[in-house]
Amino acid sequence: MPLTLFAGEPVLVQVPAALDPSAPIPTAVRAECGLDQLLGNYALDAIGKRGADARPFRAVEPAAPERTLHLTILSVHGHGGGGWSGAKSMSVKADLRKDGQPLGTRxxxxxxxxxxxxxxxxxxxxxxxxxxxxxxxxxKWVAAQEGTQAVVEPVAAPASEPEVSEPAGQ
Incomplete structure (x- = not known):
């Protein structure tokens, strides 16, 4: 599905993502996994694959004229031991802005x-x-923002979280 919202206009994606200072993230995970860099790169790549001129940014003026996607990791649950130590999860806030004005948050x-x-x-x-x-x-959410004005969705985590399939034997 092509991303028409940004046709002819770049979207700047925050790479690396920010870490909420109060985010509950296990110390070893914070130090070893580089999730802020991974998340920013994955979002940048996925937006680019949808046809947008996606570019990374580290610091942007608050009222940047480009559309900017700010990413903040709110929490990470996961302890050492891989799949044997239970489920792993991550919550992320995405803020889409233009000229410093919110276009959407989720x-x-x-x-x-x-x-x-x-x-x-x-x-x-x-x-x-x-x-x-x-x-x-x-x-996918950024692509769905076409034609919407200041869509701010609740910041509470959903009641049921989608799962990520684990390839067997890895």
């Missing part, structure tokens, strides 16, 4: 299945797949 949450049937991947590899799924979710 929170996305994804989780892995975890457990012995969740595959043999390590924690960072599982969270990498979660970040990839979140990047695609954000890109």
């Amino acid at each position: 929170v996305f949450t994804r989780r892995s299945r975890g457990g012995p049937l969740g595959g043999m991947s390590g924690t960072c590899a599982i969270l990498d797949r979660v970040a990839g799924a979140l990047g695609r979710d954000v890109a």
